[in-house]
Amino acid sequence: MSKKILSAVLAAAMTAMLAACGGSSTATTAAPAETKAEETKAEETKAEETKAEESKAEEAPAAELETVQKGKLVMVTNAEFPPYEFHDQNAIVGIDVEIAGAIAEQLGLELEIEDIAFDSIIPEIVSGKADIGAAGMTVTEDRKQNVDFSDTYAHATQVIIVKEDSEIKGVADLEGKIMGVQQGTTGDIYVSGDYGDAAVERYAKGMEAVQALAQGKVDAVVIDGEPAKQYIKEVEGLKIIDESYTDEDYAIAIKKGNTAMVEAVNAALAELKSEGKLDEIVAKYIQAEE
Ligand code: GLN
Numbered sequence: 001m002s003k004k005i006l007s008a009v010l011a012a013a014m015t016a017m018l019a020a021c022g023g024s025s026t027a028t029t030a031a032p033a034e035t036k037a038e039e040t041k042a043e044e045t046k047a048e049e050t051k052a053e054e055s056k057a058e059e060a061p062a063a064e065l066e067t068v069q070k071g072k073l074v075m076v077t078n079a080e081f082p083p084y085e086f087h088d089q090n091a092i093v094g095i096d097v098e099i100a101g102a103i104a105e106q107l108g109l110e111l112e113i114e115d116i117a118f119d120s121i122i123p124e125i126v127s128g129k130a131d132i133g134a135a136g137m138t139v140t141e142d143r144k145q146n147v148d149f150s151d152t153y154a155h156a157t158q159v160i161i162v163k164e165d166s167e168i169k170g171v172a173d174l175e176g177k178i179m180g181v182q183q184g185t186t187g188d189i190y191v192s193g194d195y196g197d198a199a200v201e202r203y204a205k206g207m208e209a210v211q212a213l214a215q216g217k218v219d220a221v222v223i224d225g226e227p228a229k230q231y232i233k234e235v236e237g238l239k240i241i242d243e244s245y246t247d248e249d250y251a252i253a254i255k256k257g258n259t260a261m262v263e264a265v266n267a268a269l270a271e272l273k274s275e276g277k278l279d280e281i282v283a284k285y286i287q288a289e290e
Helices: 003-020 031-041 046-062 095-107 118-126 186-195 206-214 225-234 259-274 277-285
Strands: 072-077 085-088 091-093 110-115 147-163 179-182 200-203 220-224 238-240 246-255
Touching (some): 072 095, 085 095, 091 095, 095 259, 095 277, 118 246, 147 186, 147 206, 147 225, 147 259, 179 186, 179 206, 186 200, 186 220, 186 246, 200 206, 206 220, 206 225, 206 238, 225 238, 246 259
Parallel strands (some): 072 110, 179 200, 179 220
Antiparallel strands (some): 085 091
């Protein structure tokens, strides 16, 4: 485990310790703040001190990060979202898979991937079946009610895919049209919010929405920009229009209140960013525009 991550884990353990002994301070990293907290606590009863000692004894050796399965970092994803996660023969590969792999490595854990429906990812995190949800997942205020998010690691957009000869040239032309989306994604949420449920056809996979467009079943598809670029390479006669629908950021979803995991993932992400490893992973899957 690297020093930075170890200190994040320790900081989280300290926060838990302070919370356990009734301290209200959340600052755990700066030594002066701790000293001050010690001073103000000097008058607290002996009994409480004993309790604090006990919990310290319990926490100290277990600076290890708690995970759903011991020694593993369980990631849930939906591997239908190239280049972030997709099937390559029997393997699941992609940007998120490599980022999660690098995070697991830094935390001294073995990465385990579970491929599930996109709209099951948050429920699996909420019910504690997985440690992280990494799925090109956009941070939204609604999702934040149910899960915590790591720092963001990618910027994204929702784009509009149409047939090459479509009369749809921009967002303003979507009024009165039928849009294909992937169920439960931000494309689904925002388009149905803006135009109503009747304007939306939902598909389990992004590629299915794109095929429906090619077959003339919908007028446009609203979906994340990077997968869109991949899909239109595979299906003829389609294009992405210049104006994008939204700007978004991707982050890793973590069970609400699991501060230790959020801090450990953020420390690992920061290290990947500063080492240039994150850029390296992205460059492997996303070529600069020709
Ligand atoms: N970014 C979109 C969302 O978070 C789509 C993600 C996906 O389909 N994997 O809703």
